[in-house]
Amino acid sequence: MTLQIGTNWAGNLAYTAERIIAPANVHEVRDALSGVRRARAVGSRHSFNDIADTSGLLISTERLTESPVVDAERRTVRAGAGTRYGDLGAHLQREGWALSNLASLPHISVAGAIATGTHGSGDRIGSLASAVAALEFVTAAGETVTLRRGDADFEGAVVSLGALGIVTHVTLDIEPTFQIAQHVFEELPLQTLIESFDAVTASGYSVSSFTTWRTPETIDQVWVKHRKDAAVPTPTALFDARPATVDHHPLPGQTAESCTPQLGVAGAWVDRLPHFVLGFTPSNGDELQTEYLVPRDRIGDALRVVRDQAGAVAPLLQVNEIRTVAGDELWLSPSHSTDVVGLHFTWLSRQPEVERVLVDLEEGLLPLGARPHWGKLFAADREALRRAYPRLDDFTALAERYDPEHVFRNAYLDRILG
Missing domain, CATH: 3.30.70.2520 (Alpha-Beta Plaits)
Structure with missing residues (x-):
């Protein structure tokens, strides 16, 4: 599905991608990445800088919204990357479940919010990313990677800035509705x-x-x-x-x-x-x-x-x-x-x-x-960010390992990661 490239939500950034597509499943994501030199994912476009821009292919997650699957025993829900939090919340409410928190806007997509560390509010409640129990993404080489809480790379991969691959599914912790x-x-x-x-x-x-x-x-x-x-x-x-x-x-x-x-x-x-x-x-x-x-x-x-x-x-x-x-x-x-x-x-x-x-x-x-x-x-700048985020160099090494050809790099990541 081909779309208009357009701008971010605020209109302060016009994307510079050559083209944009909206795959509907993991197989279409994998096919889209075949032979591509540069690519980035874009969700609800609610970023105010060029984090989601690319000089190559922009992959919209808006059709990666298959029906969420609740695992009542594990108290988790598996959702497509492009699912909006408001839609996921309505589905969970109908089934008697809840997320521990939501951001100010229910319009934002699950994967995009998680990748940037977006959050709600509460003294004892973590960011939206802290509710992630498992993450699935497709690398530039076409490999589908699933990382679960406790895996070696998990804590580095959740807030990923889109640097590791195209996230296709996220599994989140849930609790009974309230x-x-x-x-x-x-x-x-x-x-x-x-x-x-x-x-x-x-x-x-x-x-x-x-x-x-x-x-x-x-x-x-x-x-x-x-x-x-x-x-x-x-x-x-x-x-x-x-x-x-x-x-x-x-x-x-x-x-x-x-x-x-x-x-x-x-x-x-x-x-x-x-x-x-x-x-x-x-x-x-x-x-x-x-x-x-x-x-x-x-x-x-x-x-x-x-x-x-x-x-x-x-x-x-x-x-x-x-x-x-x-x-x-x-x-x-x-x-x-x-x-x-x-x-x-x-x-x-x-x-x-x-x-x-x-x-x-x-x-x-x-x-x-x-x-x-x-x-x-x-x-x-990068040096100030290294002081603020003490694991930034570790993340840079992780990104190099999952994306050695820098397919998911863009001007934003070049500034951040060097």
Whole structure:
């Protein structure tokens, strides 16, 4: 199936591939790679840099969406690489199962989110990649490789940046379905968040704070997603913040039509853990995104860095989301070996100005141990990334072993891996 090459979701990158195809199964992926000198996989196109671009063949995963298969005994589900999390979640809910977490958008594809270390929120919940129990991919040589948790290469291969091959299937951990009630609180003092950070993020199963930094000493909104089967009671107060009386959108001035229900109305995990509902596109893509994952014990310092640069940040910013992620052992995971806090910036589509601000932000955040999200805009060069990601050289060696002819290399990986 041949497609239009087009742009990424945000429209800030036009792909430079010679052509794009959409294989429907492993055999078609293998055939597509035969004799190709350069190739990359692309999923829902929700990356903001050139990680998925190539000078050769772009392989879309949009048709790698065969019906998920649940293994109730092992508590896993096997899904096609191009399956959107929202669609997978709906399938699991019908069968009485759940994923432990979801990202803000249910529209993103399983393999793409995992390959870049994308995450949701929760003190004791890892990134989406941490739920991977097994990974299947096709190498440039046409070999189908399956790696399972515990295999020698597994921890290096899950967050792969697309450097090892074309992922065709992913097996994820699941658990029995559960319900979530979502509450929003307004105008939490920044100093309260810094001083009582652990208490704020422990107030729910998943907690996200949002601010525009237009009022630098105030966090605009805190979204608390409370698991109904939890031992702790439903939150009715959050320090000095006001409980919201209407549903909110994270962006000021936007209607909540595209957002998941709030005001404590309980619903299935798949309908509450994302901030946005699958039936709506939360925006037209008219935005840019950046995220830095900061070691949890440095979050106070990191928030002060952003506050001190609010004068430069706020005019370019739509919203900044602050949320926690539990640590894991995946080599290129932004939460590798430590619990982290994500500082996620949704910018206006003014890329040259945003890129200049990123240099100053990174000057303050990288010395704190912050790690850039692989699929978003950042300024860090390879040496800075080696300091942030201590297993980067090990991953480079792993990529050389699986892709010695550099079929899956592109300009992005050349910058990252050398």
